[in-house]
Amino acid sequence: MGNDKKKNVLLKSGKIIDPVQGREFVSDIYIKDGIVSEIKEKIEIKEGSTVEINAEGCVVSPGFVDMHTHLREPGFEDEETIESGAQAAVRGGITTVACMPNTRPVIDSQSLVRYILEKSRESACNVLPVAAMTEGLNGKAITEMGLLTEAGAVAFSDDGKGIKDSKLMYEIMRYSTQLGALLILHEEDDFISKSGLVHEGHYSTILGLDGISGLSDDLMIARDIMLAVRSKARIHITHLSTKSGLEMIKKAKEEGVNITCDVTPHHLFFNDSCLTSFNTNFKVKPPIRSEEDRLALIEGVKKGVIDAVASDHAPHLDTEKNTTFKLASFGTIGLETLFSAVFSKLCIEEKMSLPKLIGFITTSPAGILGINAGKIEVGKVANITVIDTKAEEEIKKESFISKSKNSAFIGQKLKGKIICTISKGELVYRSE
Ligand SMILES: [Zn+2]
Ligand SMILES: [Zn+2]
Numbered sequence: 001m002g003n004d005k006k007k008n009v010l011l012k013s014g015k016i017i018d019p020v021q022g023r024e025f026v027s028d029i030y031i032k033d034g035i036v037s038e039i040k041e042k043i044e045i046k047e048g049s050t051v052e053i054n055a056e057g058c059v060v061s062p063g064f065v066d067m068h069t070h071l072r073e074p075g076f077e078d079e080e081t082i083e084s085g086a087q088a089a090v091r092g093g094i095t096t097v098a099c100m101p102n103t104r105p106v107i108d109s110q111s112l113v114r115y116i117l118e119k120s121r122e123s124a125c126n127v128l129p130v131a132a133m134t135e136g137l138n139g140k141a142i143t144e145m146g147l148l149t150e151a152g153a154v155a156f157s158d159d160g161k162g163i164k165d166s167k168l169m170y171e172i173m174r175y176s177t178q179l180g181a182l183l184i185l186h187e188e189d190d191f192i193s194k195s196g197l198v199h200e201g202h203y204s205t206i207l208g209l210d211g212i213s214g215l216s217d218d219l220m221i222a223r224d225i226m227l228a229v230r231s232k233a234r235i236h237i238t239h240l241s242t243k244s245g246l247e248m249i250k251k252a253k254e255e256g257v258n259i260t261c262d263v264t265p266h267h268l269f270f271n272d273s274c275l276t277s278f279n280t281n282f283k284v285k286p287p288i289r290s291e292e293d294r295l296a297l298i299e300g301v302k303k304g305v306i307d308a309v310a311s312d313h314a315p316h317l318d319t320e321k322n323t324t325f326k327l328a329s330f331g332t333i334g335l336e337t338l339f340s341a342v343f344s345k346l347c348i349e350e351k352m353s354l355p356k357l358i359g360f361i362t363t364s365p366a367g368i369l370g371i372n373a374g375k376i377e378v379g380k381v382a383n384i385t386v387i388d389t390k391a392e393e394e395i396k397k398e399s400f401i402s403k404s405k406n407s408a409f410i411g412q413k414l415k416g417k418i419i420c421t422i423s424k425g426e427l428v429y430r431s432e
Helices: 082-091 111-122 145-151 166-179 204-208 215-230 243-254 267-268 272-279 291-302 339-351 354-360 361-371
Strands: 009-019 025-032 036-040 050-054 058-060 063-068 094-099 125-129 182-185 234-237 261-262 382-393 414-425 426-431
Touching: 009 382, 025 111, 025 354, 050 145, 058 354, 063 339, 063 361, 082 094, 082 111, 082 125, 082 204, 082 414, 082 426, 094 414, 111 145, 125 272, 166 182, 166 215, 166 234, 182 361, 204 272, 215 234, 215 243, 243 261, 243 291, 261 291, 267 291, 267 339, 291 339, 339 354, 339 382, 339 414, 354 361
Parallel strands: 009 050, 009 058, 063 094, 094 125, 182 234, 234 261
Antiparallel strands: 009 025, 025 036, 058 382, 382 414, 414 426
């Protein structure tokens, strides 16, 4: 990766999806020296070093943007590294990820933001650092958000933890408003979620597992909407899990609050009946909730109340997952199955159009993050994903590229296979 001998690539006869215009058309694309140089019906190339890829019958999409992922570096390199996470991302057709700051040390200083950006330069996809809102995620002292923005932080989050102190949250919002910074909020009331393992409901009762009430998310969403009204902050609620949370966000949007939100593929795909398997890969935060919640989230995507789909890729070792439900770590990986999971659920099952779905994983998250990505444009660096939407694959543990294999989707048959990914102008992934 990162060599200067970029091979030219000719994508032949793919169906190009333009999520901005919501249209699709068949065309060739020629990528020369990493730049999209031509998009037209028939391109004949004579240059010897061109890799030709037959994309006939396949979909050609802008590279996906995943605005919520955990790459575990620095500090937990046995679970994932920036490099291994980037390789997993491009296998999933993702060419840009925003990575969360709950590493060790926490991304709360300019030097660590620069460290991530430096690593990003050598890695297979674009990696954008999200910096912490509080020092060391301590929930007490605000970080130097101005300096962190200057260093290149794309947004701020204390992901993994809710901010308990409402006054502090208000101060963070006021500061972010001055800077024009985006806050990505993990909404959890620790006092409510405390010893909880799964969604509090029918299944937590019959299985005898400690529950986490939807109130844990909802109380914080309600508070933060009120604080955002007062502070005029730009807030993004991540991994939305409850129907009631969605309703609050809908109302806030109607009232002109500067708020957006995302949902994960696993919250769209599963409901809490999955817990009967006692598979610890279903132990995630916020928990996979009831069918009523799941259906509401799907409606939320269809109606555009939800703005983006993000993986919340959370790598954990076998030793952290092959244990009791009580002791297992929270989280599922999600980079490599991001597209196939949502495509299978939303397009195949729920009949959503493909250009619309692609918008949720390209232009929309790019717009929220304020980055130039999610488009295929002549004259710009190529970030492109080719998908065979007819291919179906059973998800197998051993086929993951990610260092960790804790996927909630193992055993599922998913449609939509990534054929190749061109990221930062280079052909970085090709399926065999
Ligand atoms: Zn979170
Ligand atoms: Zn997360």
